[in-house]
Amino acid sequence: MDIPYTVHPRADTGLYNAKVGIWLFLASEVMLFGALFSSYILLRVGAPDGTWPHSVLNIPLGTLNTIVLISSSITVVLAWASLKLNNFARYRVIQSITLLCSLIFLVIKSFEYRDKFAHYQVVQKDGKYVDGHLTGSVYLDADKKTREEHGFRGLSFTEGPKGAQKKFTLESVTVNGFEAKSLAEINNPKVGVHHEHKDFKIAAAQIKKIGNYGPWHNTYMAIYFTLTGLHALHVIGGALVIGYIWGPGAAMWKTDPERYINRVEVSGLFWHFVDLVWIFLFPVLYLL
């Protein structure tokens, strides 16, 4: 016996196997992201005043990415519709736009990530904060003779071949940003207040704590990276599957077109789900 209903729907359920499979899988994905959203709400509601940042993300880029992802969603259904109309060439073209969109999305996302890693917050010994992009950091070697400009590498680091290692300590950093008296001022700026950005050169002796806006920065950044990272993994996964069906897997169109259409439909369902998650992620992370 062979496995039935791989192509045609079963009479009583009206579904073919893969369709059941993908919806079950999506149900579990709903629980996955649902749990993360619950965690988001919980952490956010529990966060003391002034510790949950607003508008640290780049809203225009986020909006652009939203539009990119929505566009890829329409191309996925249109591609599927083309196959239904037996127009394989059009499917190929439209689906390539989907793939392009996923690429654009990931590129934009990676720029946003990079931006966060370059964004630093310095707590000074006098209690004031400086927040902005790190534009330079100067290191002194152990005998305080050589002075080197480096990408930021912590308060000190050692370098060189074993035995002849050199120890460098931070002398000062330059941050292009603004100064604030409290975290709340940075995280929840009053409506209409615009911080003038300028260069601050901060001596290492002044620094109590320095760190970038990676996931370790606070729980908001943590959940931001976790949610968007997981989402990006889904984008990559979805794009790989769609790309496989579009490219090497397309031979099936000749041998078993109905099954091929089903595959396109199922991968499309997954893709829409990824889009759907983003539809919530965008306002929740960028705007609220």
Next chain:
Amino acid sequence: MSATTPDEVHKSVRKYLAVFIALIIGTVITVGAYYVHLPSVAMTIAVALLIASVKAFLVAGFFMHLISEKKMIYGILVATVFFVIGLCFLTIWSMHDFPANMNHSVTGQM
């Protein structure tokens, strides 16, 4: 499957495009609402989540053909939605039902 004959497919394509436009408009309104600074935070949140839900409904309903899906799928999804809401709601509720003289802040202030 929502469409089987070429005619129906053509019709659906028009529907997809309409949905697409609605989604774009929704996005623009959400972002716009953010920039005009609504009078209260609660309102910003309400507007953003409302629009997101409408968008989600459109995507799920039309792009994913949920509007005309089979009963079996509905069953699965209803259960799922029920459990997600249970998880979210009960967790948050239990974090807030601490007897009156307990301080449930999660900060270091004790």
Next chain:
Amino acid sequence: MLDYIKTKLLFMPVLASEHGKDVDDFIVYIHILMAALFVGWFAYFAYTLFRFRQSRQPKADYTGVTSHASSYIEFAVVVFEAVLLLGFAVPLWAKVADKFPDKKDATLIRLTAEQFSWSARYPGPDGEYGAQDMKAFASDNPLAYVKDDPKGKDDVTAPLKEIHVPVDRPVIVYLTSKDVIHSFKIAPMRVTQDAIPGMISAVHFRPTVVGKYLVTCAQLCGNGHSSMNAFFTVDTKENFAKWMAEKSKGGGATSFE
């Protein structure tokens, strides 16, 4: 009868608090229900196995049981559970979890748990605590009390792992932890309450018997978990006052140990 069940059949430990009796009684009631079900079902079970073994009953009966007895039993179980739930568990829990005594009429203890010990602090004559903030932690301020809080000037810190309370007076224990989750448990008091870092939880009870009890930790907290204990001494009023006077000698001197 109840006492016999508690000590001889259920091996319950010494009891030394007011609400503890309710806990014990309640446990006994449930066990009576459980025993009734178990014995009843087991008797039936043993009988069927004997009566319907193949050698005695070579041909099975297609229909089997036709009576509705089991439905009645199920229904009885539901009723019994509902009574235990609504009549006992809910109101009794509300009493221990929500209805805290007035702070003025109670002995207050602020208990800070850490790997692997307990530190108690008393509010002193003003009945109020100075603030505790982990940011204030320093090696000379291990419990992280805010030094310039006026309310804290008269607070009294007891030696590590030592807690004293007067008998027959409600005790409110405020619990927090410096590192991981611990759980404050005094078996004879029938008290268990987690101490969670970043939060303050509270528990209240009224000790009724003078004696020295052991506080243990009921939440896995690392390799010293099994030895994380403290003495909980229930004193007479006079002895407690004496102890307190001795510990608060030198005014605030002991407050930041």
Next chain:
Amino acid sequence: MQPTAKEAHHGDAHAHAHHEELGFWRKYIFSTDHKIIGIQYGITSLAFLFFGFCLMMAMRWQLAKPGTPIPLIGGMLQSIFKDMASGGIMSADLYNMFGAMHGTIMVFLAVVPLGFAAFGNYVVPLMIGAPDMTFPRVNMASYWVFFLGCLVMFVSFFVPGGAAQGGWTSYSPLATLVPTDGQTYWLIGMVLLITSSLLGAVNFVATIIQLRAPGMTWMRLPWFVWVQFVTAFILLLAFPPLEAAGVMQLMDKVFHTSFFLPSGLVVSGTPVDVSGGGSPLLWQHLFWFLGHPEVYVLILPAMGIVCEIIAANTRKPIWGYKSLVYSALAVGFISFIVWAHHMYVTGMGTKISTFFQTTTMIISIPSVIILTCLFMSLWGGSIRFNTPMLFALAFLPMFGIGGLTGLPLGFNFSDIALHDSYYVIAHFHYVVAPGSIFGLLAGVYYWYPKATGRFMSETWGKVHFWLSLLFMNLIFQPMFAQGLAGMSRRMYDGGATYAGVLDPATGDVVGLTKQMIGLNTPITHAAIALGAVQLIFIINFFWSIRNGEKVKTDNPWNATTLEWQTPTPPPHGNFASEPTVYRGPYEYSVPGAATDFTPQNQPK
């Protein structure tokens, strides 16, 4: 039954169903055949069952004879764990490590894969008359991801610092702060195991929905299939939140985020350098959101097996089939909203704890109904006491004890005294050890002839049964007393330290009595004896593959369900032609029928 157009379609697919012979690797290792995958799962999980038990025997030694070298394996432990086991003596760290891994392995690497994945894979497609799972390659992936997860868990014992030490519940902050990479391995292992379960669960549900043979309507499914269906749903929907939590704890561990770490932690005199702001209780919620449904994943497959075996060995229909089905569904559904009964003493208020204890009491009712139906099924039967039946019968009172003792834990007020005591340990071991494990062993004895064509030895099976039953009870019954007397779990000295503390003023012993601590010794002896008894089973299991008594027919138990209506062992594709089902699953001793069993596919 009218063949529909679609069935006709796959009828023609049948023509090219005769495959080329597969090589050894494709046939036995990277197989997509559900039967091979089931056997792979079975062997792996039995091995881990044994391994998990060995960890526990070492721990039990420490509890009975604290501070003395562990016999036989002490030296080996010392060479692996260095000063965590110096002189072959178990340290607290090692005890915590073994405890955490015993729990993890038993639950996630042994009982769930055995009950759900092994029996489910082997039996479900056969029972519903399907040629295989719907997605055979996903099925294979599920096993290999599982295997990878097992490997990661196993390897974690050998990393510096050893395996996870924060209990199987891995509560943060402890789990995050324990200085070992073992916890990271644990998390990665869990993510892999969860992924595997999700793949499996999708496959099971899809298979049961889509591949039922013609005539196999929902209400004609053997109850075992129903419980697998519910179990798969639980795994599908309850596991992802733990996956999310696992990812978050992994972030805490690897990227120093603070999902579960509040501000201001001070560990052994040093402030912890993290941003803080997280919530330790969030982990507990996400863990128990899986944790509770998971216990039904442990028990439902065992119940299903017991049900099949009781039907076949009483020679009469199961009493209350419909109640069983609805109860299983109800248990599955409600199990999602009772989880916080593990968290009563975190400081819950009356409202929320009332909610959770009410749902907890409600969920006990379908469990009672299930047990009642199984009990009632015995009445009027013609009971055969063969080995599978003995295990199945013992399951009933053993699960009864475990389930009943869940009640005092389920009421928050009594849980104050019982939480975290050996009463909890005894409660859940009664459900998982003489409960689930007995059910699963019954299944091994019952389906062994199907998979191998030979019986396991009846005599040795009975010896195995009676001794296991005896020792299981000797192990777990005294723990109720210890728990009620106030002995806490996860105490590496078995409560000896605190029970032995003297009151400096009077010299009196405070805490636990010597008598209660003394019980640790006979418990340990019983555990070791239980271990020895299992050797009988292991030998019987392997010996019978070659030497067991051969089955004379494909249906040696004269059972009605479809898995017995195929050749033994079933070929690739299972059925020569698609079976058609005409009746319910338990038509035994039908009045007027020629034999005392009427197979589901026997035409009217």
